[in-house]
Amino acid sequence: MPKKRQALVEFEDVLGACNAVNYAADNQIYIAGHPAFVNYSTSQKISRPGDSDDSRSVNSVLLFTILNPIYSITTDVLYTICNPCGPVQRIVIFRKNGVQAMVEYPLLRNSAQRAKASLNGADIYSGCCTLKIEYAKPTRLNVFKNDQDTWDYTNPNLSGQGDPGSNPNKRQRQPPLLGDHPAEYGGPHGGYHSHYHDEGYGGGSPPGPKSLRPPVWAPPPPPPPPEYGPHADSPVLMVYGLDQSKMNCDRVFNVFCLYGNVEKVKFMKSKPGAAMVEMADGYAVDRAITHLNNNFMFGQKLNVCVSKQPAIMPGQSYGLEDGSCSYKDFSESRNNRFSTPEQAAKNRIQHPSNVLHFFNAPLEVTEENFFEICDELGVKRPSSVKVFSGKSERSSSGLLEWESKSDALETLGFLNHYQMKNPNGPYPYTLKLCFSTAQHAS
Numbered sequence: 001m002p003k004k005r006q007a008l009v010e011f012e013d014v015l016g017a018c019n020a021v022n023y024a025a026d027n028q029i030y031i032a033g034h035p036a037f038v039n040y041s042t043s044q045k046i047s048r049p050g051d052s053d054d055s056r057s058v059n060s061v062l063l064f065t066i067l068n069p070i071y072s073i074t075t076d077v078l079y080t081i082c083n084p085c086g087p088v089q090r091i092v093i094f095r096k097n098g099v100q101a102m103v104e105y106p107l108l109r110n111s112a113q114r115a116k117a118s119l120n121g122a123d124i125y126s127g128c129c130t131l132k133i134e135y136a137k138p139t140r141l142n143v144f145k146n147d148q149d150t151w152d153y154t155n156p157n158l159s160g161q162g163d164p165g166s167n168p169n170k171r172q173r174q175p176p177l178l179g180d181h182p183a184e185y186g187g188p189h190g191g192y193h194s195h196y197h198d199e200g201y202g203g204g205s206p207p208g209p210k211s212l213r214p215p216v217w218a219p220p221p222p223p224p225p226p227e228y229g230p231h232a233d234s235p236v237l238m239v240y241g242l243d244q245s246k247m248n249c250d251r252v253f254n255v256f257c258l259y260g261n262v263e264k265v266k267f268m269k270s271k272p273g274a275a276m277v278e279m280a281d282g283y284a285v286d287r288a289i290t291h292l293n294n295n296f297m298f299g300q301k302l303n304v305c306v307s308k309q310p311a312i313m314p315g316q317s318y319g320l321e322d323g324s325c326s327y328k329d330f331s332e333s334r335n336n337r338f339s340t341p342e343q344a345a346k347n348r349i350q351h352p353s354n355v356l357h358f359f360n361a362p363l364e365v366t367e368e369n370f371f372e373i374c375d376e377l378g379v380k381r382p383s384s385v386k387v388f389s390g391k392s393e394r395s396s397s398g399l400l401e402w403e404s405k406s407d408a409l410e411t412l413g414f415l416n417h418y419q420m421k422n423p424n425g426p427y428p429y430t431l432k433l434c435f436s437t438a439q440h441a442s
Helices: 014-026 075-085 111-119 168-172 249-256 282-292 367-377 405-415
Strands: 030-031 034-036 059-069 090-095 099-104 121-123 128-135 151-152 236-240 262-267 274-279 303-304 328-329 353-360 384-388 396-401 432-434
Touching: 034 099, 059 111, 075 090, 075 099, 075 111, 075 151, 111 128, 151 396, 236 282, 236 432, 249 262, 249 274, 249 282, 249 328, 249 405, 274 282, 367 384, 367 405, 396 405
Parallel strands: none
Antiparallel strands: 030 034, 059 099, 059 128, 090 099, 090 151, 121 128, 236 274, 236 303, 262 274, 262 328, 353 396, 353 432, 384 396
């Protein structure tokens, strides 16, 4: 109920509602950074337009939306978590905007209802890959090949390109499902290494409310073997909604490098405000779409989706409004953060927020230093600055807070990798930024 700034939340039983109200009575709840209050409603259930019983939507096909999909989501993964609820017949995964899937169960059983009740809201892996499950509109799925994105378990003879086998039970036991997570993932949260867990930044659970359920699988899998391929069909992203007067290749890189290695950036002369971003792999593509799509920069909504192009071809470049080139290769950039397992382990995959974590700043950095840099770059000053004390003898770190998420995202594009003067030597400090889990900098 947006006009009232209220919402109804329906639990499966009264006990769940009681627990929520009791918890909120003793603990301040924040939603999108604002205090929220929880109390009982006079409504006995949430009524949906046109069907008070919601029986019309009950279907044998479920629509899965995977939130924060840090790790690979394949037909194997979904089959393994869904089949205990009933025999899975078909699975179709689509990745145009984020990661979604449809799972079909037999029509005359209660398998779909059972799967929805037991899996909705659960984490596939600890702290990520959270399942949001609804009834789908289609009553049957059409599958033409068995591979990582589509599978018909009633027809094992459908062969996919490069598929290691046609037996779904054999596929279920492939290494990606059972192996321990590799070191380069840095644990189930994809978090910054403890070296960067300065006060206020946090190093435990991901942002948002903690799931009351244990994860479906606690350890995340290793990257899929070569025959599975990456998440997305292409490592290239299309980005629409960029302010031509503000953004250039470096600033696009400064935003997208938080979610994976950036290989190339190319602005499109034929489509003003659009750019292509080539990432190192499909995992980075999925992460970028999940975390950046539909955010706002300079008053314009970003549309981030997978490109049909398999790679960016340099072609003929032109000058952007700030005089910089419309194309740039970042494949050798030292500012890419996923180049080694040790580097990748330090990265926390985080949605944009109004608080940025900064690190690798000069030891004596001050609030006034950040104000001067923001004025120089023409972006908004942070409303609050906190410098952590005693964390390192070589550099400093801390938090920068803005009034809105958009302000922080815009400043990230300009301020990330800014060369800060070194008062004690000839080589400058390369300031590094990422989004923080902290509610406030102070």
